[in-house]
Amino acid sequence: MEPSMLADIEEERKRHGMSRAEYIRHLIRQAHDSPFDVPETELCTDENRRTEESKTGAA
Numbered sequence: 034m035e036p037s038m039l040a041d042i043e044e045e046r047k048r049h050g051m052s053r054a055e056y057i058r059h060l061i062r063q064a065h066d067s068p069f070d071v072p073e074t075e076l077c078t079d080e081n082r083r084t085e086e087s088k089t090g091a092a
Contacts, residue, residue, distance in 0.1 A: 049076055 034042075046056035059076065062069045 045076075 042053060042056060046053050049056060051059065059072055061067055062072050063076075
């Protein structure tokens with residue numbers, strides 16, 4: 034994994050209060066073609082870099 038990608042993962046996982054492994058598992062499950070169960074919540078960042086849990090995507 035590229036160091037810049039790891040740094041982004043670290044920043045986002047801290048923002049969401051998750052461990053690195055938990056955050057990566059969540060991202061994998063959210064992928065459109067993931068073979069794994071979709072998590073109940075989606076982690077979102079809006080254009081202002083605010084994070085929210087949402088069931089819907091951007092309009």
